[in-house]
Each structure stands twice: as C-alpha cells, then as structure tokens.
Amino acid sequence: MNQSSVLLKIIQLNKSYGNQKILDNISFEVMSGDSIALMGPSGSGKTTLFRLITGLEIPDSGEIYLEDKLVTSAKKSVPPFHRNLGVVFQNPALWPHMDVLSNIMFATQKNDIKDIHEFVDLVIDEMEIRPLLKAYPSRLSGGEARRVSIARALASRPKLMLMDEPLTNLDSVLKGKMLEMIKRVTREFETTLIYITHDETEANYISDKCYRLSNGVLTLG
Amino acid sequence: MIGTRQLILFLRTLFYSAGTGVLVMIIGALAASVLWTFRQNTLTRLLKPLFILCCVMVFVPPYVHALAWADLFYRYGLEGLAASLWVMVMALLPMGLGFSLLGFYLVEDAMVEAGRTLNRDSIVMKTIILPIALPAMISGMVFAFLWTIHDFSVPSLFFVNIYALEIFAKYSATNHPFEPFVLSLPMIGVATIMIVYVSNYSKKLMMGLRKGQTKESLPLIMPIWLRSLQIVALAILIIQISIPVISLIIKVATPSNIWISILQARRELGFTLLLSTLTATLSVIVALFLAKKVVGVGGRYRLLIWVCILLPLAIPAPLVGIGLVTLFSQPGMGLIYGTLWMPVLANMIRFAPLAFITMSVQLKRMDQGLLDSASVFQKNRIHGFVRVYLPMMLPGIIAAFLVVFILTTGELGATLLVSPPGRTTLTMRIYNYMHYGSSQMIAGLCLTMLVSSLSIGLIVYRLFRKTGGDR
Numbered sequence: 001m002n003q004s005s006v007l008l009k010i011i012q013l014n015k016s017y018g019n020q021k022i023l024d025n026i027s028f029e030v031m032s033g034d035s036i037a038l039m040g041p042s043g044s045g046k047t048t049l050f051r052l053i054t055g056l057e058i059p060d061s062g063e064i065y066l067e068d069k070l071v072t073s074a075k076k077s078v079p080p081f082h083r084n085l086g087v088v089f090q091n092p093a094l095w096p097h098m099d100v101l102s103n104i105m106f107a108t109q110k111n112d113i114k115d116i117h118e119f120v121d122l123v124i125d126e127m128e129i130r131p132l133l134k135a136y137p138s139r140l141s142g143g144e145a146r147r148v149s150i151a152r153a154l155a156s157r158p159k160l161m162l163m164d165e166p167l168t169n170l171d172s173v174l175k176g177k178m179l180e181m182i183k184r185v186t187r188e189f190e191t192t193l194i195y196i197t198h199d200e201t202e203a204n205y206i207s208d209k210c211y212r213l214s215n216g217v218l219t220l221g
Numbered sequence: 222m223i224g225t226r227q228l229i230l231f232l233r234t235l236f237y238s239a240g241t242g243v244l245v246m247i248i249g250a251l252a253a254s255v256l257w258t259f260r261q262n263t264l265t266r267l268l269k270p271l272f273i274l275c276c277v278m279v280f281v282p283p284y285v286h287a288l289a290w291a292d293l294f295y296r297y298g299l300e301g302l303a304a305s306l307w308v309m310v311m312a313l314l315p316m317g318l319g320f321s322l323l324g325f326y327l328v329e330d331a332m333v334e335a336g337r338t339l340n341r342d343s344i345v346m347k348t349i350i351l352p353i354a355l356p357a358m359i360s361g362m363v364f365a366f367l368w369t370i371h372d373f374s375v376p377s378l379f380f381v382n383i384y385a386l387e388i389f390a391k392y393s394a395t396n397h398p399f400e401p402f403v404l405s406l407p408m409i410g411v412a413t414i415m416i417v418y419v420s421n422y423s424k425k426l427m428m429g430l431r432k433g434q435t436k437e438s439l440p441l442i443m444p445i446w447l448r449s450l451q452i453v454a455l456a457i458l459i460i461q462i463s464i465p466v467i468s469l470i471i472k473v474a475t476p477s478n479i480w481i482s483i484l485q486a487r488r489e490l491g492f493t494l495l496l497s498t499l500t501a502t503l504s505v506i507v508a509l510f511l512a513k514k515v516v517g518v519g520g521r522y523r524l525l526i527w528v529c530i531l532l533p534l535a536i537p538a539p540l541v542g543i544g545l546v547t548l549f550s551q552p553g554m555g556l557i558y559g560t561l562w563m564p565v566l567a568n569m570i571r572f573a574p575l576a577f578i579t580m581s582v583q584l585k586r587m588d589q590g591l592l593d594s595a596s597v598f599q600k601n602r603i604h605g606f607v608r609v610y611l612p613m614m615l616p617g618i619i620a621a622f623l624v625v626f627i628l629t630t631g632e633l634g635a636t637l638l639v640s641p642p643g644r645t646t647l648t649m650r651i652y653n654y655m656h657y658g659s660s661q662m663i664a665g666l667c668l669t670m671l672v673s674s675l676s677i678g679l680i681v682y683r684l685f686r687k688t689g690g691d692r
Contacts, residue, residue, distance in 0.1 A: 056334050057439060077439065080338040087338040093331035097352045106348065107339040149335075156339060 006068070007032045007160055007192050008053070013062030015048055022048045024216035026062070032159070035186065035193040037207035039200065044213045046196045047090075050164045053194070054087050055080040066160070086158030086191065088166040092149035094137035100148050101133040107155040120155050126185050127151040143174045150182065154189060161186060164196045179205055223404065227387060231407055234370060234384035237302060241309045242366035248310070249317020250324075250358050251454035257325040257350070257441070268455070272318065275458050277678025279315035280624075281465065282631030284374045284652060285667045285674075286312040289465035291378070292472075305379040309372070311461045313365040318458070320361025324354030333441075342441040356422050363415040370408060371537050374633050378655055384408055385634065389539040392638075398547040405540045412535030413528075420527035465671060472664030482665030486650055493630050493647040496561065500568040501576075501626040507569070508576035508621055509614075515577075516584045531574045538634025541570050545639050559641050567635035572628045576621035583617020616684040623677045630670070 008030040015023040022045045030036055040046050051057045053064060055077055064072035071078040080087075094103050104124070108116045124130050127147045137145060146166060153161060163182070167175045183206055186193045195206050203210050212219050223231070256272060287308045294304045328350050336345035373386040385408070392401040443451075473479055483490065515526050533541070545567055549558040557563055592610065599605030633648050640649065647666065654663045 054334075054338055055439075056337065079341065079442065080334075081340050083338070085338055087335065089331045089335060091329070091331045093329065093335040095332055095336070095349050095353070098348075106336070109340055109344070152335075152339075 005032050006030070007034075007066065008194075009065040009068075010053075011063045011065075013049070013052060013064065014060045015045070015052065015057070016060055021216050023052075023059070026213075026216075026218045028211060028218060028220075030160070030192060030194065032192055033190065034209060035183075035195065035207045037203035037210045038194060038196045038213060039198060039203045039210060040213035041198055045216045046198075046213055047164055049213065050162055050194075050196055053162060054085055055083055084156070084158050084160075086153030086156060086161040088146075088149050088153045088161070088163040090165045090168050092137075092145040094140070094145055094148055094152075096137050099134050099136050100129060100140070103137070103148060104152045104155050107152050116155075116157075119157060123151050123154045123185075123189075126188065127154075127181070142170055143178065146170065146178060147181070150185070154185060154191070157189075158191060160192045160194065162194050162196075165198070166195075167197075167202065175202070182206060223407070227384075227404065230382060230387055231384050233302075234408075235411065237306060237376075237383065238366045238369040241306055241313065241369040242362040244306075244310045245313045245317035245365040246321070246358050246362035247317075248454050248457050249314060249319075249361060250321040250354075251450050252318055252458050253321035253325055254346075254447075255451045255455060256322065271455075271458060271462070272322070273679070273682055274462050274675070276315045276319045276322075277675055277682055278462060279313075279319065280627045280631075280674040280678040280681075281312070281671050282374075282648065282674070283309060283312035283368075283372055284378065284631075284633075284648070284655065285469075285671050286465055287375045287378045288655060288663060288667050289468040292468065293464070294379075300379055302376075302379075302381050305376045305381045308375050308379075309365075309369050311464070312375070313368055314458070314461050316361045316365045316368070317358075318361075320364070321354065321358045324357030324361075325350070327357060328353045337441075343444050343447075346441065346443065346447075360419050360422055363419050367412055367415055367534055370412065371634065373539075374652060385537050385539060388537055388543075389634070389637075392539060392543050398543050401540060401543050405537050408537055409535050409540075413532065416531045416535050417524070417528050420524055420531055469664050469668040469671060473661060473668055478661045479665040479668060482662040483669060485662065486647060486666055489645050489647045489650045492644050496564055496568070496636075496646060497626045497629040499561070499565045500572070500629045501622045503565065504569050504573040504576040504625040505580075505618055505622050507573050508580045509618065511577050512580035512584050516581050530577055533570045534574050536570070538571060538632070539638060541567050542635040542638030545570075545635075561641060561644070563639035563641065564636045564646075567639045568625070568629040568632055571632065571635060572625045575628065576625050579621040579624055580614075580617050583614060583620070586617075587613050620681045620684045623681050627674055627677050631674075 006029050010029070011027050013023055013026040014021075026049065038046055038049065048057070052059050052072060055072060058077050059072065059074060061074050063070060066083055069078075070076065071083055094100075095106070098106065104120060108120060124133070127150060129144065129147050129151055132140065132144055132148065137148075140148065150163075150166065153163075166182075167178050170178065179202060182193075182195075185191075193206070195203070197203050210221060212221070252272075252275075255268065290304070290308050290311065294300060299307075332349060332353070333345060336349045340348075371385055373383055373389060376383045377386055384404075388401045388404050388408075391404055392398070395401075511530060515523075515530070518526060536544075545563055546558075548554060549556075549563065557566070591613065595605045595609035599609070630646070631648050632646075633652055636646055637649060640646065645653075647670070651663055651666050651670070654660065
C-alpha cells in the first residue's frame with residue numbers, strides 16, 4: 001500500500017441546520033493507512049461530519065474527495081454505496097430479520113470481489129464471531145453486536161473505515177478488548193480508519209493523529 | 222348445515238374481502254413509501270396534510286363513500302362486486318396507509334443508513350426496509366379484511382350478496398339463532414386466525430409508535446417503475462378524499478339543505494349521540510381497566526390474553542345482535558331487552574377491543590421512569606394518580622372515547638337487530654333511505670357525518686401526535 005497517497009480530502013466544508021452552524025469551513029486530509037481520531041464534545045458536529053463523508057447528507061458548501069474523485073459537493077453527491085466505505089454506527093444497526101451471516105454477506109453483494117468468501121471467512125475469524133453466524137441480532141450481547149457490525153463494515157474490503165462512537169454503552173473491560181481488536185484488524189487488513197469519539201483515552205489508543213472538533217471548528221491535536 | 226350455495230357465497234366473500242385487503246395494503250404501502258423515500262423533499266411537506274386527512278378518513282363510515290361513488294358508477298355502468306370492492310378499498314385505504322406508515326417507522330434510521338453505505342437504495346428497500354415493515358402492512362391488510370368480511374352495508378347497496386348478509390337474512394327468515402351461528406363459524410374461524418396474527422405482532426407495532434424520525438437523510442433513489450406506481454397511489458389517495466367531499470357537496474346543493482336534513486333527523490341524531498356517548502364512556506372504562514392489567518404481561522400468556530380480548534372483532538356484526546337478542550329474551554333475563562342498553566352492549570362488544578388497543582398504545586408510550594418517580598414522590602396513591610398518571614393517560618382516554626364514539630355512530634349490522642322499538646340511529650335512517658336512491662336529504666346527513674367524522678379524526682390525530690414522537 002502506498003502510505004503517502006491522499007485517500008480523503010475535505011475542502012472548506014460548511015453545514016448548518018436552520019440558523020445553527022454545525023461545521024465551519026472544515027478542511028483536512030487523510031492519508032492511506034492513517035488512523036485518525038476525531039474528538040469533540042456532544043453536539044460539536046462529529047456525527048454531521050461523519051454523515052457528510054459517508055454521503056448520507058450533503059453540505060451547504062465545500063467538497064469531499066475520495067482518492068482524488070469528487071464525491072460530495074453542494075451540488076453533487078455520489079451515493080453512499082459507491083464510496084467503498086466501511087461504516088460502523090453508534091448503534092450496531094444490525095437488521096433484525098437477517099442472521100449474523102446474512103448481515104455480513106449483505107455488504108459483499110454490491111461488488112464482484114475475487115475471493116470475497118475467503119476474505120469474509122478471515123474477517124469472521126478475526127472478529128471471533130464464527131459461533132454466532134446463525135444467530136439473529138436479538139440474541140446477541142452488546143459486545144457481540146458491535147463485533148458483527150465491525151465485521152460487516154470490513155466485509156466489503158473498504159479502503160476507509162468510519163466509526164462513529166462504536167463502543168458507546170460498553171463497559172470498560174469490553175471497551176478495552178474491542179479497542180485492541182479494532183486496532184489489530186484495521187492494521188491487518190490495511191484499512192484507513194477515522195474513529196469518532198468523545199473519549200480521549202480511546203482516541204489516543206487507536207489513532208496516529210487526533211483532530212478536535214469544537215463549535216464546528218476543526219483543530220489538530 | 223352449510224349448503225353448496227352458501228359455500229360458494231362464503232368463498233366469494235373471502236375472495237372479495239381478501240381482494241379488498243390486498244389492494245388496501247398495496248396502495249397504502251406505495252403511498253406511504255412516498256413519505257419514507259422522499260423524506261427531505263418539499264413535496265412531502267406539501268403531501269403531509271393529504272396523508273393526515275386520508276388517515277382520519279378511517280372514521281368515515283363506508284356507506285358515505287358508497288353514496289358518493291354511486292352516481293359515478295351508475296353513469297359508467299359499474300356495478301356489483303367490482304363497485305362494492307372499489308368503495309370498500311376507498312373506505313379502508315386509511316388502514317393500509319396508516320399501518321404502512323407505522324411499518325416504515327419501525328425501520329430505524331441507522332438500519333437504513335447502514336444498508337445504504339453497502340448497497341444501492343432499491344436493494345436496501347427490498348431486503349431491509351420492506352421485510353421489517355411488511356408485518357405492519359399485513360396487519361393493515363388483516364384489519365381491512367376483517368372490516369370487509371363483516372360489512373354488508375356497502376355490498377347490499379350495490380345489490381351484492383355476501384356472507385354477512387346471508388347470516389342476517391337467515392336470522393330474519395327463521396328467527397332462530399342456531400342456524401346463523403353455524404353459518405358464522407367459518408367466518409369466525411378465518412377471522413380468528415387473522416386476529417392471532419395481529420395479536421402476535423401487536424407488541425412490536427406499539428413499540429413502533431414510540432419512535433420518531435430524527436435525521437434528515439437524503440431521499441432514497443428508487444427505480445422509475447416504483448416512482449410511477451407511487452404517483453398512481455398518491456393520485457388514488459387524492460381521489461379517495463376528494464370524491465366523497467365534492468360529490469356530497471354537489472348533491473346537497475345549498476348549505477340550507479344540510480340544516481333542513483339535520484332538523485328532519487333530529488330525533489335520530491339525539492338517539493345516536495346518546496347511544497354513542499354511553500357506549501364510548503363504558504368502553505373506555507372497561508378498556509382502561511383491561512389495558513392496565515394486560516400491558517405488562519409477557520410470554521405466551523400475553524398472546525392468549527390479547528387474542529381473547531380482540532376475539533369479538535372476529536364475530537360478524539349480525540351475530541353479535543342475534544346473540545344479545547337470544548340471551549336477553551330468555552326468561553329472567555329481560556331486564557335490558559328492548560332498551561337503549563341493548564345497542565350499547567352490542568356496540569361495546571364490537572368496539573371496546575379497539576378502545577383497548579388505543580389505551581394499550583398510550584400505556585406503552587408512557588415513560589415508565591416518570592411513573593416510577595411519581596410513585597417515589599407522591600403524597601399518596603390518589604395524588605400520584607390524579608397529578609401524574611391521569612394527565613399522561615388522558616390523550617389515550619380521549620382518543621379511545623372518540624374512536625368508539627364515531628364507530629358507534631356508523632354501526633349498522635348489530636344495531637339494526639337490537640335497537641329498541643321506535644328508535645333508530647342516524648346510520649339506520651340513512652341506510653333505509655339509501656335503498657330508495659340518493660336524495661339531498663341523505664347527502665346532507667352524509668356530509669354532516671363526513672365532516673364530524675373528519676373533525677373527530679383530526680382531534681384523535683392531534684392527541685396522539687402531542688404525546689408521541691412527532692412525525
């Protein structure tokens with residue numbers, strides 16, 4: 001993997017809801033292979049930025065490039081599934097009518113990746129969820145549901161993983177284990193990571209570089 | 222006991238009811254999906270009043286729709302089963318729309334968004350949204366089916382014989398309850414299966430009512446064929462509301478005609494108001510008691526209790542009347558026979574289960590934390606009940622009252638059999654006159670019924686909107 005190439009480039013991104021400015025002229029770059037933490041208190045605009053990168057919302061102005069391709073501007077928005085992102089939400093968002101394996105395999109339907117089944121097998125082992133494959137989400141514990149949700153995000157072999165406070169509501173022991181697991185798998189699968197959190201310990205552990213978002217303004221460090 | 226002719230009639234009624242249910246579900250689901258897929262669009266904001274109006278049209282009795290459509294049908298030679306089916310679809314479309322909207326609201330935003338990051342919107346719709354929403358849509362279909370299989374007011378206006386009418390006719394001919402009861406059994410059997418399905422799914426449906434949509438996501442991109450069908454469904458929705466309103470206004474001709482028809486029917490109006498108020502009040506008391514007892518029950522007993530409470534919905538309206546007449550005409554039981562309490566009881570049997578559903582929904586929507594904190598801080602039980610519980614429960618109580626009230630005003634199948642001598646409800650009067658062809662007077666009464674039903678429907682909507690997640 002080329003460590004020096006720019007994977008994600010955000011230029012002067014602005015977003016408001018009504019009169020409330022959520023993001024104010026945000027610009028930053030993420031290089032391939034980076035692990036970035038995006039920190040900030042509740043209501044600082046972290047989730048809005050996450051949703052803009054995933055393509056679930058459009059900005060008022062500004063541009064987002066993925067591998068030099070314009071994917072988001074005020075006028076243009078490439079659909080989320082065309083962005084090749086792995087996304088983990090605050091809520092595991094597992095589909096209740098599908099078992100664990102179907103939840104994971106849904107992510108592999110969109111593209112014709114060679115050896116996808118071998119790759120999914122690997123992800124399943126890495127996330128230690130093989131015994132859960134036939135289970136339905138309602139039977140999973142909080143930690144198991146998060147692991148499945150991460151496995152689903154990894155299954156499509158994304159270049160960029162986005163995680164929006166994925167460990168919310170987990171106890172500290174489980175959180176520690178999950179953090180270690182996330183760090184290991186993203187390195188193993190050479191996936192670039194943007195990890196959104198309000199927890200400084202989590203941010204320091206998982207990232208090489210840490211951005212802070214406060215009142216819609218982004219600063220490094 | 223059931224001859225070949227009756228078996229064929231039963232199958233024909235099943236086909237007619239199932240057809241109505243399926244059409245109600247499909248059109249309702251397509252229309253509801255507009256609100257879901259174009260959530261952020263300006264168009265949806267404009268369409269919202271249309272959806273609300275369509276949902277509250279559920280309170281307008283089917284015969285009002287029948288009267289409104291009749292002239293059009295006669296003009297174009299449409300009659301029989303097809304005409305009756307169309308009118309029932311129009312009358313029950315709010316059920317399809319309401320339950321489909323509920324189904325879509327059961328799908329959490331995060332689940333849709335997780336799907337959208339991985340696959341195209343049409344696949345997300347097919348594999349995620351629809352499977353989660355489908356049971357609610359089917360529940361709407363079931364209610365439409367149950368309503369249609371029991372209603373003979375509309376088919377009889379289009380000279381169509383259906384099974385419910387056969388039960389009524391059998392009793393009229395023999396004046397004996399046994400044969401109508403046996404005739405009802407297949408109908409009760411089918412309806413019970415439907416009720417078990419709805420009861421099984423009721424808990425999930427009530428949870429859906431608690432959620433609200435918060436995120437302003439981009440609209441889903443749907444294939445052109447689906448968008449075309451959505452537009453057709455919207456057009457049907459507009460027709461469903463506008464035809465009764467416009468047609469009745471044209472028939473009434475002048476506002477003074479409405480006043481004249483109300484004056485002429487003032488006796489019936491007074492009796493109907495008294496009957497509906499008594500029925501609604503008693504139903505609310507019974508439903509509140511039952512809902513409080515039942516709402517916390519879990520496990521397999523929950524299903525059993527729900528089925529038992531909703532089972533009266535499976536009984537054909539004429540059979541309710543026949544049962545009451547038989548029971549209270551026995552020696553020593555004649556205390557209420559021939560009194561106002563007979564139709565009150567009949568309507569309670571028919572509609573108290575709906576008051577129970579409304580009340581259970583309200584109980585489920587109440588924040589248990591608030592009740593727990595009241596039990597800690599209250600001076601005594603009465604203090605907590607009056608200051609916290611009752612105000613929180615009030616929207617459900619009022620909504621349940623209004624639901625039963627308006628349905629009782631439109632009830633015909635049971636009331637026709639148990640009404641005290643010399644007393645008729647407004648619906649009975651309208652129904653009797655309708656068989657002689659529509660006139661300004663009937664149109665005036667129907668328009669009054671339509672406006673009052675819509676007003677009450679809007680109040681119910683406002684009450685639930687105020688205490689639930691704002692849509």
